[in-house]
Amino acid sequence: MNYYSTRRQAPDVTLEEAVIQGLAPDRGLYMPREIKVLPDDFCSGIAKMSFHQIAERVAESFFGGDIGTDDLMRIVHDTLTFDTPLVQVTPNKWSLELFHGPTAAFKDVGARFMARMLSFFIARSGRSTRITVLVATSGDTGSAVANGFFDVEGIVVVVLYPKGKVSEIQEKQFTTLGRNIRAIAVDGTFDDCQRLVKTAFLDHDLNRELTLTSANSINVARFMPQAFYYFWGVAQLLRKEEAKRIVVSVPSGNLGNITAGLFAKKMGLPVSRFMAANNRNDFLRQYLQSGSCTPRTSIQTIANAMDVGDPSNFARILDLYGHSWEGIKGDVSGVSYTDEEIRAAMKRVYVNTGYILDPHGACGYLALEEGLQRGETGIFLETAAPAKFLDTVEESIGVRVAIPEQIKHFISGITKTVDFPKDFLPFKHYLLSL
Protein backbone atom coordinates (compact mmCIF):
# COMPACT_ATOMS: atom_id res chain seq x y z
CA MET A 1 0.00 0.00 0.00
CA ASN A 2 1.30 3.43 -0.83
CA TYR A 3 0.93 6.44 1.42
CA TYR A 4 0.34 10.00 0.21
CA SER A 5 0.81 13.30 2.00
CA THR A 6 -2.28 15.28 2.99
CA ARG A 7 -0.57 18.38 1.55
CA ARG A 8 0.05 16.64 -1.77
CA GLN A 9 3.40 18.36 -2.33
CA ALA A 10 5.47 15.24 -1.65
CA PRO A 11 5.74 11.94 -3.53
CA ASP A 12 3.94 8.79 -2.42
CA VAL A 13 5.98 6.50 -0.17
CA THR A 14 5.89 2.89 1.02
CA LEU A 15 4.74 1.91 4.51
CA GLU A 16 8.37 1.55 5.59
CA GLU A 17 9.21 5.07 4.42
CA ALA A 18 6.07 6.52 5.99
CA VAL A 19 6.89 4.92 9.35
CA ILE A 20 10.54 5.99 9.32
CA GLN A 21 9.81 9.54 8.12
CA GLY A 22 6.82 10.18 10.37
CA LEU A 23 5.90 13.50 8.81
CA ALA A 24 6.02 13.95 5.01
CA PRO A 25 8.67 16.37 3.66
CA ASP A 26 5.94 18.90 2.79
CA ARG A 27 4.79 18.77 6.44
CA GLY A 28 1.67 16.86 5.49
CA LEU A 29 0.51 13.70 7.20
CA TYR A 30 0.69 10.35 5.48
CA MET A 31 -2.55 8.61 4.57
CA PRO A 32 -3.00 5.18 2.99
CA ARG A 33 -4.05 5.37 -0.66
CA GLU A 34 -6.88 3.00 0.11
CA ILE A 35 -8.87 1.84 3.13
CA LYS A 36 -10.22 -1.58 2.32
CA VAL A 37 -13.76 -2.40 3.35
CA LEU A 38 -13.80 -5.67 5.30
CA PRO A 39 -16.17 -8.39 4.12
CA ASP A 40 -19.70 -8.40 5.57
CA ASP A 41 -19.18 -11.76 7.22
CA PHE A 42 -16.25 -10.35 9.19
CA CYS A 43 -18.23 -7.40 10.47
CA SER A 44 -21.30 -9.48 11.30
CA GLY A 45 -19.19 -12.21 12.92
CA ILE A 46 -16.93 -10.15 15.21
CA ALA A 47 -18.95 -11.05 18.31
CA LYS A 48 -17.65 -14.60 17.98
CA MET A 49 -14.00 -13.62 17.55
CA SER A 50 -11.24 -12.94 20.08
CA PHE A 51 -9.35 -9.65 20.38
CA HIS A 52 -6.30 -11.20 18.71
CA GLN A 53 -8.32 -12.68 15.86
CA ILE A 54 -9.98 -9.32 15.20
CA ALA A 55 -6.70 -7.40 15.39
CA GLU A 56 -4.99 -9.87 13.05
CA ARG A 57 -7.65 -9.35 10.41
CA VAL A 58 -7.62 -5.55 10.70
CA ALA A 59 -3.80 -5.45 10.67
CA GLU A 60 -3.74 -7.70 7.60
CA SER A 61 -6.07 -5.31 5.83
CA PHE A 62 -3.87 -2.29 6.65
CA PHE A 63 -0.37 -3.70 6.38
CA GLY A 64 -0.66 -7.17 4.84
CA GLY A 65 0.80 -6.14 1.48
CA ASP A 66 3.93 -4.70 3.11
CA ILE A 67 4.92 -7.16 5.83
CA GLY A 68 4.81 -10.95 5.68
CA THR A 69 1.97 -12.57 7.61
CA ASP A 70 4.16 -14.24 10.25
CA ASP A 71 6.06 -11.07 11.06
CA LEU A 72 2.90 -8.99 11.12
CA MET A 73 1.12 -11.43 13.43
CA ARG A 74 4.11 -11.43 15.76
CA ILE A 75 3.98 -7.62 15.92
CA VAL A 76 0.23 -7.74 16.64
CA HIS A 77 0.58 -10.37 19.37
CA ASP A 78 3.60 -8.69 21.02
CA THR A 79 1.66 -5.41 21.06
CA LEU A 80 -1.56 -6.77 22.55
CA THR A 81 -0.31 -8.37 25.73
CA PHE A 82 -3.25 -6.91 27.68
CA ASP A 83 -7.00 -6.71 27.21
CA THR A 84 -9.27 -3.71 26.62
CA PRO A 85 -12.40 -4.87 28.44
CA LEU A 86 -15.87 -3.35 28.03
CA VAL A 87 -17.50 -2.52 31.37
CA GLN A 88 -21.13 -1.48 31.87
CA VAL A 89 -21.52 1.77 33.80
CA THR A 90 -25.26 2.54 33.36
CA PRO A 91 -27.95 0.60 31.42
CA ASN A 92 -27.03 2.22 28.09
CA LYS A 93 -23.46 3.45 28.68
CA TRP A 94 -20.41 1.22 28.52
CA SER A 95 -16.78 2.03 29.21
CA LEU A 96 -14.15 0.58 26.88
CA GLU A 97 -11.19 0.46 29.26
CA LEU A 98 -8.07 1.10 27.26
CA PHE A 99 -5.79 1.54 30.27
CA HIS A 100 -4.63 -1.95 31.14
CA GLY A 101 -1.31 -1.66 29.30
CA PRO A 102 2.14 -0.93 30.81
CA THR A 103 1.66 2.84 31.20
CA ALA A 104 -2.07 2.68 31.88
CA ALA A 105 -3.25 4.74 28.90
CA PHE A 106 -4.67 3.89 25.47
CA LYS A 107 -1.50 5.11 23.78
CA ASP A 108 0.24 1.90 24.81
CA VAL A 109 -1.44 0.13 21.90
CA GLY A 110 -0.18 2.48 19.19
CA ALA A 111 3.21 3.07 20.78
CA ARG A 112 3.95 -0.63 21.27
CA PHE A 113 2.85 -1.43 17.74
CA MET A 114 4.95 1.35 16.24
CA ALA A 115 8.08 0.40 18.23
CA ARG A 116 7.79 -3.18 17.02
CA MET A 117 7.09 -2.25 13.43
CA LEU A 118 9.98 0.23 13.36
CA SER A 119 12.45 -2.24 14.80
CA PHE A 120 11.22 -4.81 12.26
CA PHE A 121 11.95 -2.37 9.42
CA ILE A 122 15.37 -1.48 10.87
CA ALA A 123 16.30 -5.16 11.04
CA ARG A 124 14.91 -5.91 7.57
CA SER A 125 16.81 -3.06 5.92
CA GLY A 126 20.07 -3.93 7.68
CA ARG A 127 20.68 -0.19 8.24
CA SER A 128 23.49 0.69 10.59
CA THR A 129 22.56 4.27 11.48
CA ARG A 130 20.68 4.96 14.63
CA ILE A 131 17.13 6.32 14.46
CA THR A 132 16.20 9.23 16.70
CA VAL A 133 12.54 9.24 17.66
CA LEU A 134 11.20 12.66 18.61
CA VAL A 135 8.00 12.85 20.56
CA ALA A 136 6.12 15.85 21.88
CA THR A 137 3.79 14.97 24.71
CA SER A 138 1.02 16.57 26.70
CA GLY A 139 1.45 13.72 29.19
CA ASP A 140 0.54 10.23 28.09
CA THR A 141 2.24 9.95 24.71
CA GLY A 142 5.68 10.41 26.25
CA SER A 143 5.23 7.59 28.71
CA ALA A 144 3.66 5.18 26.23
CA VAL A 145 6.33 5.85 23.59
CA ALA A 146 9.23 5.82 26.04
CA ASN A 147 8.10 2.49 27.47
CA GLY A 148 7.21 1.06 24.07
CA PHE A 149 10.74 1.85 22.78
CA PHE A 150 12.69 1.30 25.99
CA ASP A 151 15.90 -0.63 25.27
CA VAL A 152 14.96 -1.21 21.61
CA GLU A 153 18.22 -1.63 19.70
CA GLY A 154 19.18 1.14 17.28
CA ILE A 155 16.68 3.73 18.56
CA VAL A 156 17.09 6.80 20.78
CA VAL A 157 13.93 8.51 22.02
CA VAL A 158 13.76 12.21 22.92
CA VAL A 159 10.59 13.18 24.79
CA LEU A 160 9.63 16.88 24.88
CA TYR A 161 7.02 17.95 27.42
CA PRO A 162 5.66 21.25 28.76
CA LYS A 163 7.42 21.88 32.06
CA GLY A 164 5.07 21.78 35.02
CA LYS A 165 2.03 20.89 32.91
CA VAL A 166 1.97 17.11 33.21
CA SER A 167 1.02 15.10 36.28
CA GLU A 168 3.73 13.69 38.54
CA ILE A 169 2.97 10.09 37.61
CA GLN A 170 3.02 10.93 33.91
CA GLU A 171 6.37 12.68 34.26
CA LYS A 172 7.85 9.78 36.21
CA GLN A 173 6.92 7.36 33.46
CA PHE A 174 9.27 8.90 30.91
CA THR A 175 11.90 10.68 33.00
CA THR A 176 13.00 7.73 35.14
CA LEU A 177 13.81 5.13 32.49
CA GLY A 178 17.23 6.33 31.32
CA ARG A 179 19.23 4.27 28.78
CA ASN A 180 17.95 5.16 25.29
CA ILE A 181 15.21 7.48 26.62
CA ARG A 182 15.93 11.25 27.11
CA ALA A 183 13.44 13.76 28.52
CA ILE A 184 13.37 17.51 27.83
CA ALA A 185 11.23 19.90 29.91
CA VAL A 186 10.27 22.80 27.62
CA ASP A 187 9.40 26.17 29.08
CA GLY A 188 6.15 26.45 27.12
CA THR A 189 2.98 24.58 26.11
CA PHE A 190 2.39 21.27 24.34
CA ASP A 191 1.99 23.21 21.10
CA ASP A 192 5.49 24.68 21.59
CA CYS A 193 6.83 21.14 22.03
CA GLN A 194 5.03 20.01 18.90
CA ARG A 195 6.42 22.98 16.98
CA LEU A 196 9.99 22.14 18.02
CA VAL A 197 9.52 18.59 16.76
CA LYS A 198 8.00 19.69 13.46
CA THR A 199 10.77 22.26 12.94
CA ALA A 200 13.43 19.63 13.60
CA PHE A 201 12.02 17.50 10.79
CA LEU A 202 12.51 20.33 8.33
CA ASP A 203 15.99 21.32 9.45
CA HIS A 204 18.64 20.47 6.86
CA ASP A 205 21.58 20.09 9.23
CA LEU A 206 19.68 17.78 11.51
CA ASN A 207 18.42 15.66 8.67
CA ARG A 208 21.89 15.37 7.20
CA GLU A 209 23.35 14.18 10.50
CA LEU A 210 20.51 12.12 11.93
CA THR A 211 17.61 9.89 10.90
CA LEU A 212 14.71 11.52 12.67
CA THR A 213 11.25 10.13 13.05
CA SER A 214 8.16 11.00 15.03
CA ALA A 215 6.20 8.77 17.34
CA ASN A 216 3.33 11.19 17.70
CA SER A 217 -0.01 10.18 16.29
CA ILE A 218 1.14 11.75 13.04
CA ASN A 219 2.95 8.42 12.50
CA VAL A 220 0.79 5.93 10.61
CA ALA A 221 2.12 3.02 12.70
CA ARG A 222 0.89 4.79 15.84
CA PHE A 223 -2.64 5.77 14.98
CA MET A 224 -3.87 3.05 12.62
CA PRO A 225 -3.51 0.09 15.05
CA GLN A 226 -5.90 1.91 17.35
CA ALA A 227 -8.65 0.72 15.00
CA PHE A 228 -8.22 -2.75 16.57
CA TYR A 229 -9.94 -1.93 19.81
CA TYR A 230 -12.89 -0.17 18.21
CA PHE A 231 -13.80 -3.48 16.59
CA TRP A 232 -13.12 -5.34 19.83
CA GLY A 233 -15.22 -2.89 21.89
CA VAL A 234 -18.19 -3.32 19.57
CA ALA A 235 -17.65 -7.10 19.50
CA GLN A 236 -17.84 -7.24 23.30
CA LEU A 237 -21.02 -5.17 23.35
CA LEU A 238 -22.67 -7.38 20.73
CA ARG A 239 -21.86 -10.43 22.85
CA LYS A 240 -23.83 -8.95 25.69
CA GLU A 241 -26.80 -7.42 23.91
CA GLU A 242 -28.34 -6.88 20.53
CA ALA A 243 -27.38 -3.21 20.27
CA LYS A 244 -28.81 -1.80 17.05
CA ARG A 245 -27.52 1.74 17.02
CA ILE A 246 -24.11 2.03 18.60
CA VAL A 247 -22.58 5.42 19.36
CA VAL A 248 -18.90 5.73 20.25
CA SER A 249 -17.71 8.71 22.26
CA VAL A 250 -14.01 9.52 22.06
CA PRO A 251 -12.21 11.90 24.44
CA SER A 252 -10.23 13.88 21.87
CA GLY A 253 -7.17 16.08 21.73
CA ASN A 254 -4.80 15.65 18.80
CA LEU A 255 -7.58 13.59 17.11
CA GLY A 256 -5.47 10.49 16.39
CA ASN A 257 -7.72 8.17 18.36
CA ILE A 258 -10.97 9.29 16.77
CA THR A 259 -9.35 9.18 13.31
CA ALA A 260 -8.62 5.49 13.90
CA GLY A 261 -12.27 5.02 14.85
CA LEU A 262 -13.41 6.73 11.66
CA PHE A 263 -11.06 4.45 9.68
CA ALA A 264 -12.76 1.49 11.38
CA LYS A 265 -16.18 2.85 10.38
CA LYS A 266 -15.04 3.15 6.76
CA MET A 267 -13.91 -0.49 6.97
CA GLY A 268 -17.39 -1.54 8.03
CA LEU A 269 -17.46 -1.27 11.83
CA PRO A 270 -21.16 -1.30 12.77
CA VAL A 271 -21.28 2.05 14.59
CA SER A 272 -23.92 4.60 13.68
CA ARG A 273 -22.05 7.69 14.78
CA PHE A 274 -19.14 9.10 16.76
CA MET A 275 -18.87 11.86 19.32
CA ALA A 276 -15.68 13.84 19.79
CA ALA A 277 -15.59 14.88 23.44
CA ASN A 278 -13.31 17.86 24.02
CA ASN A 279 -12.30 19.77 27.11
CA ARG A 280 -12.25 23.55 26.69
CA ASN A 281 -9.86 23.10 23.76
CA ASP A 282 -12.77 22.67 21.38
CA PHE A 283 -11.23 23.06 17.93
CA LEU A 284 -13.28 20.25 16.39
CA ARG A 285 -16.55 21.34 17.94
CA GLN A 286 -16.00 24.81 16.48
CA TYR A 287 -15.35 23.32 13.07
CA LEU A 288 -18.47 21.16 13.23
CA GLN A 289 -20.55 24.18 14.21
CA SER A 290 -19.21 26.71 11.76
CA GLY A 291 -17.44 24.83 8.98
CA SER A 292 -14.25 26.72 9.62
CA CYS A 293 -11.45 26.25 12.08
CA THR A 294 -8.96 28.45 13.82
CA PRO A 295 -5.88 26.94 15.40
CA ARG A 296 -5.33 28.45 18.81
CA THR A 297 -2.91 28.18 21.66
CA SER A 298 -3.94 25.41 23.99
CA ILE A 299 -5.71 26.11 27.26
CA GLN A 300 -4.59 24.20 30.34
CA THR A 301 -7.29 21.92 31.79
CA ILE A 302 -7.58 18.99 34.21
CA ALA A 303 -7.90 16.64 31.21
CA ASN A 304 -4.42 17.71 30.16
CA ALA A 305 -3.72 15.01 27.58
CA MET A 306 -6.36 16.74 25.45
CA ASP A 307 -4.95 20.26 25.80
CA VAL A 308 -4.35 20.69 22.09
CA GLY A 309 -5.24 23.90 20.28
CA ASP A 310 -4.20 22.88 16.78
CA PRO A 311 -4.80 19.14 16.35
CA SER A 312 -2.54 17.49 13.77
CA ASN A 313 -4.88 14.71 12.74
CA PHE A 314 -7.61 17.10 11.66
CA ALA A 315 -5.95 17.04 8.23
CA ARG A 316 -6.58 13.30 8.08
CA ILE A 317 -10.25 13.64 9.01
CA LEU A 318 -10.72 16.25 6.27
CA ASP A 319 -9.14 13.91 3.72
CA LEU A 320 -11.12 10.91 4.87
CA TYR A 321 -14.31 12.79 4.03
CA GLY A 322 -13.05 14.54 0.90
CA HIS A 323 -13.08 17.86 2.80
CA SER A 324 -16.86 17.68 3.08
CA TRP A 325 -18.14 19.46 6.17
CA GLU A 326 -21.54 17.83 5.66
CA GLY A 327 -19.89 14.42 5.39
CA ILE A 328 -17.95 14.85 8.61
CA LYS A 329 -20.99 16.21 10.43
CA GLY A 330 -22.93 13.15 9.31
CA ASP A 331 -20.60 10.86 11.26
CA VAL A 332 -19.25 13.01 14.09
CA SER A 333 -20.68 15.44 16.59
CA GLY A 334 -18.56 17.60 18.88
CA VAL A 335 -18.99 18.65 22.46
CA SER A 336 -16.82 20.46 24.97
CA TYR A 337 -16.69 20.52 28.77
CA THR A 338 -15.24 22.80 31.42
CA ASP A 339 -13.13 21.57 34.33
CA GLU A 340 -16.11 22.10 36.66
CA GLU A 341 -18.34 19.91 34.49
CA ILE A 342 -15.67 17.22 34.34
CA ARG A 343 -15.22 17.20 38.12
CA ALA A 344 -18.99 17.11 38.69
CA ALA A 345 -19.32 14.15 36.30
CA MET A 346 -16.57 12.18 38.07
CA LYS A 347 -18.34 12.79 41.39
CA ARG A 348 -21.85 12.01 40.11
CA VAL A 349 -20.86 8.80 38.36
CA TYR A 350 -18.90 7.62 41.38
CA VAL A 351 -21.76 8.34 43.80
CA ASN A 352 -24.45 6.81 41.56
CA THR A 353 -22.62 3.79 40.19
CA GLY A 354 -19.32 3.32 42.05
CA TYR A 355 -17.43 3.61 38.75
CA ILE A 356 -14.34 5.83 38.80
CA LEU A 357 -13.74 7.93 35.70
CA ASP A 358 -10.55 9.74 34.85
CA PRO A 359 -10.91 13.36 33.65
CA HIS A 360 -10.63 12.33 29.96
CA GLY A 361 -13.05 9.44 30.17
CA ALA A 362 -15.38 11.78 32.05
CA CYS A 363 -15.62 13.97 28.92
CA GLY A 364 -16.51 10.89 26.89
CA TYR A 365 -19.12 9.89 29.44
CA LEU A 366 -20.63 13.39 29.55
CA ALA A 367 -21.02 13.42 25.78
CA LEU A 368 -23.11 10.24 25.98
CA GLU A 369 -25.11 11.51 28.92
CA GLU A 370 -25.96 14.65 27.02
CA GLY A 371 -26.35 13.37 23.48
CA LEU A 372 -27.45 9.74 23.48
CA GLN A 373 -30.88 9.31 21.92
CA ARG A 374 -33.62 6.76 22.51
CA GLY A 375 -32.66 3.38 21.08
CA GLU A 376 -28.95 4.16 21.03
CA THR A 377 -26.31 2.35 23.08
CA GLY A 378 -23.17 4.29 23.94
CA ILE A 379 -19.57 3.21 24.34
CA PHE A 380 -17.14 5.80 25.69
CA LEU A 381 -13.41 5.23 25.61
CA GLU A 382 -11.78 5.27 29.05
CA THR A 383 -8.42 6.48 27.79
CA ALA A 384 -6.37 6.42 31.01
CA ALA A 385 -6.44 4.90 34.47
CA PRO A 386 -7.92 7.35 37.02
CA ALA A 387 -4.80 6.90 39.18
CA LYS A 388 -2.71 8.69 36.55
CA PHE A 389 -4.55 11.87 37.58
CA LEU A 390 -4.55 11.05 41.26
CA ASP A 391 -4.97 14.48 42.86
CA THR A 392 -7.71 15.61 40.50
CA VAL A 393 -9.68 12.39 40.79
CA GLU A 394 -9.33 12.06 44.56
CA GLU A 395 -10.32 15.70 45.10
CA SER A 396 -13.35 15.24 42.87
CA ILE A 397 -14.73 12.01 44.27
CA GLY A 398 -13.49 12.31 47.85
CA VAL A 399 -12.01 8.83 48.20
CA ARG A 400 -8.57 7.30 47.74
CA VAL A 401 -7.86 5.73 44.37
CA ALA A 402 -5.80 2.56 44.09
CA ILE A 403 -2.69 2.80 41.92
CA PRO A 404 -2.47 -0.02 39.36
CA GLU A 405 0.44 -2.40 39.89
CA GLN A 406 1.98 -1.70 36.50
CA ILE A 407 2.59 1.98 37.25
CA LYS A 408 3.53 1.67 40.94
CA HIS A 409 7.18 0.95 40.28
CA PHE A 410 7.67 4.21 38.35
CA ILE A 411 6.90 6.29 41.42
CA SER A 412 10.09 5.42 43.28
CA GLY A 413 12.28 6.07 40.21
CA ILE A 414 14.69 9.02 40.00
CA THR A 415 13.68 11.78 37.59
CA LYS A 416 16.27 12.78 34.98
CA THR A 417 15.36 15.66 32.73
CA VAL A 418 16.96 18.71 31.07
CA ASP A 419 15.31 22.14 30.89
CA PHE A 420 15.04 23.99 27.59
CA PRO A 421 13.48 27.24 26.39
CA LYS A 422 10.96 27.00 23.56
CA ASP A 423 13.45 28.33 20.97
CA PHE A 424 14.67 25.95 18.33
CA LEU A 425 18.44 26.53 18.36
CA PRO A 426 19.34 25.12 21.78
CA PHE A 427 17.20 22.07 21.01
CA LYS A 428 18.93 21.61 17.69
CA HIS A 429 22.37 21.72 19.29
CA TYR A 430 21.26 19.22 21.88
CA LEU A 431 20.12 16.77 19.21
CA LEU A 432 23.40 17.13 17.35
CA SER A 433 25.30 16.39 20.55
CA LEU A 434 23.47 13.15 21.35
Ligand SMILES: *Cc1c(COP(=O)(O)O)cnc(C)c1O
Ligand atom coordinates in the same frame (compact mmCIF):
# COMPACT_ATOMS: atom_id res chain seq x y z
C1 LIG B 1 -3.73 11.36 24.23
C2 LIG B 1 -4.92 11.25 25.10
C3 LIG B 1 -6.18 11.65 24.65
C4 LIG B 1 -6.40 12.30 23.31
O1 LIG B 1 -6.18 11.42 22.25
P1 LIG B 1 -5.92 12.00 20.77
O2 LIG B 1 -5.62 10.82 19.94
O3 LIG B 1 -4.77 12.94 20.89
O4 LIG B 1 -7.17 12.72 20.38
C5 LIG B 1 -7.26 11.43 25.49
N1 LIG B 1 -7.11 10.89 26.71
C6 LIG B 1 -5.91 10.50 27.18
C7 LIG B 1 -5.82 9.94 28.55
C8 LIG B 1 -4.78 10.66 26.39
O5 LIG B 1 -3.60 10.28 26.86
